[in-house]
Amino acid sequence: MNTNVIKIHKNECIGCQVKSNLSFRPLVNYLKNRLKTEKTVKSEFYRFLLEKIEKENDLLGNITTQELAKHKETLELIFTILTPLMANENEMFWALSTPVPDEIFFSTNAFYQFFKDHDPKSKVSQDNEPSEKKQIKFIYNLILDRFYNFTSVLKNEIIYAHVNPENNLTSYYNIQNDTQFIDIQHKGDLPELNFEELAKHFQEGTEMEYLFKELSLKNFTFEGFSVISITDVTLQHAIDGIRNALVDHNYQTEAYNHVIQALKTLSRNGNIEFGLMPFLTVNNKLVFDNQDFSQSMLINSAKASNLEEEVFYSLVDKYKEDPRPIFVSSINEDQMAKDPFLRVLKAAGVCSYSVLPIYYNTQLAGVLEVYSNQEIIVDDKILSRLRPAMPLIGQLFQYSIEEFNAKMDAVLMDKFTALQPSVQWKFNEAVWHFIQQNKENKKHKQIDTITFKNMYPLFGAIDIRNSTVERNQALKEDMHVHLLNIIKTLKGLRKFVYLELIDKLIFNCNDWIVRISNVASSNEEMLLNEFLAAEVYPFFSVIKVNHPEAAEIVDDYFAEILPETGLAYENRRKLEVSMQLINMEVSQYLETAQQNLQTSYPCYFAKFRTDGVEYDIYIGQDIAPNKPFDLLYLKNIRLWQLTSMVEIARLSKSLIGEMPRPLETTQLVFIHSNSIDISFRNDERRFDVEGAYNIRYEVVKKRIDKVLIKGTTERLTQPNKIAMVYFNADEAKEYIEYIKYLQDQGYLNDDLEQLDLEELQGVSGLKALRVGVKYLSKTKKKELAQAKAQDLSMNLN
Template sequence: MQTKLLHIQEKPLPDIVEAVLTFKSFTEYLRQKTSEEKTIKKQFNQYVLDLFEKEPAFTGIIGEDEAAGRQDLLELVYASLTPGISDEKELLWALSNAVPKNIFYCTDAFAAFSKSISLNDQATFQKNVNVTKTHKYEYVYSMIMRKFYGFNIDVKSEMIYTYSDPSTSLNRYFRIDADTRFVDIKLKGKLPELNLSDLEPYLQETDDIELITRLVPLDLFRFEGFSVITFTDFTAKYSIDSIRNAILGHSANSKELHTKVIDSLKTLAGDNQIEFGLLPFLKLNGRPVFESNNCSQSLLMQSAWQEEAGKTFDLLIDQYLESPRTLFFGVLDEEKVAQFPFLKKLFDDHVMSYAIIPIYYNMHLAGIMEIYSRQRVIPFEETLSAIEPAFTLIGQLLQNCSDEFNSRIESVIKRKFTSLQPSVQWKFNEAAWNYLKLKRMVGEKHEIETITFNHVYPLYGAVDIRESTVERNRAFREDSTSLLQALQKALITLKKQHHLTLIDELVYQCGKWLNRVSDNITTNDEILLSQFFERDVEPFLAHFKTAYPGTSDLLREYEAATDESWGTGFARRRDLEASIRLINVSVNNYLDQVQAELQESYPCYFEKFRTDGVEYDIYIGQSIAPHHPFNLLYLKNLRLWQLRSMAELARLTNSLLTQTPIPLQTTQLIFVHTTPIDISFRNDERRFDVEGAYNIRYEIIKKRIDKVSIKGSSERLTQPGKIALVYFNDREMEEYLQFISYLQEQGYLGKPIEFLELDELQGVSGLKAIRVSVLFN
């Protein structure tokens, strides 16, 4: 035991707090224990009490230096307040004044611990031990409230000291506890009256120090006695709490989360030379998959990526999933590498010790933890014992990775492949809940209700690729010509070496097809030409290669041309598909990005369809968002957006003319329908459709107007660089004419407006249209 003065706080409390060192409360404690105790401790307590009462200095106020000079008495304090089996060389225990500031007596362990703090760390020690101003007030007022008002105010923040262990370079954490049983508070004036309502603001927000000091001034009190300070190694619990908090509060950055957890595992293990890896078992369609964001901390996964040994790694994981078990490799050597080939890359990277630990969550294998070191042989039994308390949390972490992966997959499916959108999700949720409730009452025979939205306003738009059919026919003719010419050349070369009449017949057929594809070709012609290659040419050439192996070189040029991925016989079609794909992806991306803007103004349902271009339906109305009051202003805003977006899409696709292998132009079409309709979800087609005979007429018109012509001419309504708006009566167009005028002023649209009448469609007459050009600059 040691008597010394150790300064632990610069300003433990404001100067107005009066605190003195006395042992009166301790002697009263001994007196009470002596009267209550029935064991041999009674004699010990009486012995200690007699010694303290014989010392006048210890019956009143005493200085810290004077108290520290009586080690014999302070040892009795230690013996009275600690269990008999305590080892003072291990217990971090000390005595301080009434409001902790200076240590005047401590165990050897406490003294050694304070000495281990280097001069460079002294400031850190002061900072960590010296609690915040708010905490100081909480500490003092908790004692005042408990004694004078009967209120128990818990000090909300723990006093934690972070210590960098020089032997491991890892942090250790100590909880600082102050035992205030031997602190007495003397009132120096009149006690202020106080009730719970006065304290409520302070209890709710303890940062409001001015309130509590105004209600109960500190200069009314004097603190007498001493405090018992205990440092408890908190490292294990702190590390576990750090892992738990990291898991609960993590962001989308899985790599950062795993790094925090691994740092806490190293602290828990108490060895900076031991490393950890985490590998969650993500599954897609029942098969394990791995992604860099979740697997970046796995040494095994990094080795597989570096070696590009994907198939070998997949086989290894499949085998492990069949029989998951703990694998220890105390020392990696060539013998173990020969027995377990997957260790070779680890061995080459100078890994000395390695282990794989299966981690479970709710009895389900969630992934593995790796333990390894490049500096030393790992004592696995000792390490596992140290980190075992974290296994449950690690299982939760790996399972969270799997759940988040599945959620991301589902989110992409919902966003990219299904019609179900957030704006209508609530309706499906209600229907599912009603179905489950009725299912319990009437059984499986109950049918789920039809999802219907009544009285919604439709908006239809289409961005179509101009002359796409003509371009497809042209591409087919050019590719077929190239393929036939390559075949004809190969057959003529074969004829020079093998005099077969059948070769002449195939050369003749090639000539006929070359003449045929030079003109307009029909769909039936395409089928017949494909059959010619598949039934006549391919079997003949295959036999020739088998019977005459030397002919392979003669056929190589033709066979190269037949490769759909890069052969010249499909070059034009590939260029066309690439051009169409770029346009459609660009249009789709634009529409996906602006959907958020639409939903912010008022929830609506937005559905796209893939054709040679892109078509879309938008539905808006009160029934889609029953808790958001609907006004026709939202519909007006949506119509203006539709017209402006068509101009922007025309500009976008025009800018792609120089970026596509085949320049393709687009047309923009809007169908104006001002009357609300009803729509319902068709379970068989997994999409919304219109309801009622009148509403179906809207759907019929929408599907037919893309190829309508101007009345009295053969000119198509839809033209590149222009937006066409189809309608029935002039009143429907009054609003759109205002929008057009506004967009003309904004530089989106050109000045001339064409007012057109359209040819009759099957079952539809009286259609009109206006057409306006788009300004591309």
């Protein structure tokens, strides 16, 4: 045992906070009370200690910590009484201190060494509170408990963390303070406290200010001593850390790192590493290329070694059939010959590798990997430490699986179905009604048709100008390149083989060049492909086999006709890239814009890919029953539609410099004032109009994209213009007001046209407005960009 005095707080004023006397009088009183009731042999021991303390008079009065060294024998007797009889003082962290812990005057050797080796400033809860304030809380906690029977949330314990420099692992210790041998006296009348107000201050974190005001410490005196004990709670803290990761609902990379670190703490072996591999599936097939939900050494090693996915999948599928712990303490050549995955692990520097199956509700949820670059035996001792964490890891895996599936469903919902948040509530009601009906009637019934009545429609189309002409032109150019390449190849083959058929094929190719110079379409492409398949390809294949010296020329030809890289497809690839660029940028703009639009009033927005992008918008009371609908929301969305068409025109114009094959777009709006009904068609998974009259709306919007201006051959839709098709003058009047506003705002040119349109099949009386888009100068673009950057900066600040 050790009687060296340890000063806990070197700079803080602990002793001046409250009057404190070191004394053993409270222990004497305790022993006297125990002797009145104790009937076992312990009573003799209590009596012996009591008599010894009473003989040493200075222990009954106020004594300093320095004076206690001469009472070591008595202190050892106190240690014997207050601790289990078989306790080993060289392993037990135990000490006696002043009433308000400031100086330790007697301790076990283990405690003394612990205090020397560990920095008490490395406390886990980094609240930056000074030690003086913590001691004041400790003092008030005791006073409230003893005099007011008020137990606060303050605890007489502290958790400390210590990082072992040898293995980099963290150990956690619970430092507790036993205050039963402290007596507290109060001078004068005890103040009354308003406990409702005190509880309120505790909630607000201002309890200290309140207590300083209402309960002065200068009237209190602490007498006795404290018993301090330290318990290693590393294992429990590690388990709590894993549990906290689950409670925080953070199941991705950060949580996995946290759990792995906790497992290393549990193992108490700095040479052991851990991997987590939940079994994620797509269409019941395991997938592993997902860094959000997996940190697996095996997966990373397989990728680094370019192990074929099928080999990896078959390995895991085989394991799922018979999940069991696998222990490989040292990977050797014999084992690598049997299992290819051990070879990739060895290549990654792994020496030992073990797998433990992880279950959730008896279902295999994944595996826990235990590995090291040294030879490690995963024995029962390590497994017993890891076992409490297994159910929690199973729960973590299950959460990861559920979140992965939710992400899949969210993207599926967003990208591949017509169901949107604005209308999902009605689908939810229909599903619930369907379930209830089947439950009550025990018969399969049809699910209700999802219908929204009296919806105001808006239609817009952004089309790529002359897309069919552009496609045919690109096809014509590629076919020309292809035919020239055939001719070049045939002439090259003459150097190695003489066949009159070569001249015949060259003649045919020249004939095809003339044939496509006038017109090229998918029909000509099909006929040319038949010619190639029937005459050219077989000829080249025969030449390559029978004349190996000519093989290189033939291979060069086939390399030129690869759709992904060959020159014979270059123009079509450029066109496709340009079209995709426009469609992607326009789609992203519309997606973002419509999300902002939803904040004013919910609406249904459906986007479709054609050669460009088309969209339908439906808005009305039936889509949001709990939010009153007013026509001002319809006017707002119509103005938004016109403004967005200007922005899209500007956007597509700005993309021309980025396109490998420059393309232009046209912008078209169909104005329809009357409301219509729409229903969800289960067979096509989309909304469609309902009723004969409403179907006319669908017919018109599908035909107006190629409508001509009456009495001319000019198409209504033109680049750099926005065309608005309508039936009655009132519709035009409303949009003319919007146009005037946008002209004033610098969006549109002062060139508004009011046009009559040619009759379409079954449709007459169509009219149109057409106005030019005002494009921004470079200076104006720069000013707007700076203004947006400034707004963003202000929002961030």
